[in-house]
Amino acid sequence: MPIIFEDDLPENVVSIERRSQTWNGVTVEDVHEHARGGVLHSMLYENDTRLTINLEEVGGVTEPRLKRNQACARDHTANHMALIPRGMHLWGFAQDLRYCRYGILIFDIPKLRDRLEDDFTPQAFEEPRLRFMDARILTLVRMLSDIPMDDGASTLLGDSLTAGVFALLSSPRKDPQEGKRLAPWQVRKVTEYMRDQLPRQIELRELANLIGQSQWHFCRAFKASTGVSPYQWQLDERVKMVQRLLLKSEIPLEAVAEATGFSDSMHLIRTFKKRSGQTPGAWRRENGLR
Incomplete structure (x- = not known):
């Protein structure tokens, strides 16, 4: 989806730039807001549960409010988060804001219930949570926000990260367990399938379904078994295909x-150089084709 510059702006908001991508039943919005002075605006999603994460703020601190003129009872912390069930009104407030970057994750609960199975805990998404902080979720959301929009192989990465966020929200008081390893036959089955499907984009649930696991359990087990995530494994194979x-x-x-699933030659060059240390042209010259 292209970057959107909004026109209908709240008072004292100079501009809002919004970039959206969707993976695994979760829409991830990377929002940049520039303002001059006090800001108070509505953030109502009538049909969707959402998580907002403060990624950066300049000139003033931001505050989530459940009522327009009632301050949040919880103290401000950097990178605070708010989980808001569908239909619940949230207000964004700041006294003297110049700039704020925040992420919004909008959850398609029915789709996630079907896809994540045992990782889904509906009670965790029925009550609002304001100004809480989870460093694990913050790391995953920053990674989601940094995925390039022209990354033709981002499906597995986005699926894995959104599944991780959802699993952590479902059990916020539990530490993530070390992923159990896959059996050798399971690793072979999954990797052979990914190799056979190149360069098609593969969804995480396809791989998890191959061996009858939930997405989040599979993702952790695959990395514990191979040392890399499914996305990284697939990307390495695509680079080998290029070579x-x-x-x-x-x-x-x-x-x-x-032919290898990259959006264009510049995307290929950036990825190839990052993985191999050389541009495709330099690698081609060095490895025998003159």
Whole structure:
């Protein structure tokens, strides 16, 4: 989805820039708000449960309110979060705000219930929670917000991160357990499937269903077994696929990118250099094709 610059702005808000992407029944909005002075505006999602996370604030502290003119009873903390059930009104307030960046995760509860199965705890999403903090969730949301919009292989990464956020919210008082390892036959079944499906984008639930596990349990078990996440494993295989094409032919990078699932040649170059330390052209020259 393209970046949206909003026109109908609350008082003292100069601009709002909103970027949205959706994975696994969760819409992730990365919102940048510029303001001059006091801000008070409505944040009502009648049909969706959502989590808001304060990622950065300049010039004043932000405050979630359940009532327009009633201050939040909990003290401010950096990177505070608010979990708001569907239909519940939330107000965003700040006395002298210049800039705020925050993430909003909008949950499709029915879809998540079907997809996450044992990881779903409905009671955790029925009561509001204001100004709480969870460093694990913050890390996952920052990673979600940083996924490039042109990343053609972001499905597995986005699915994994959103499943992790949802699992942590479902059991906020439990420490995440170390993922149990997959059996060797399970690793083979999953990795062979991912390799056979290249370069198609694969959803996390496809892989979890192959061996009858929930998404979050599978994701942790896969990493415990292989040392990398499913997304990282798939990305490494796509880079290997690029290398094979570079060695076997002189086709231009744009065609290589299309054949291996990258959005364009620039996306391919950035990813290839990050994974191999060289640009595709330099790697091709060094490895024998002149």
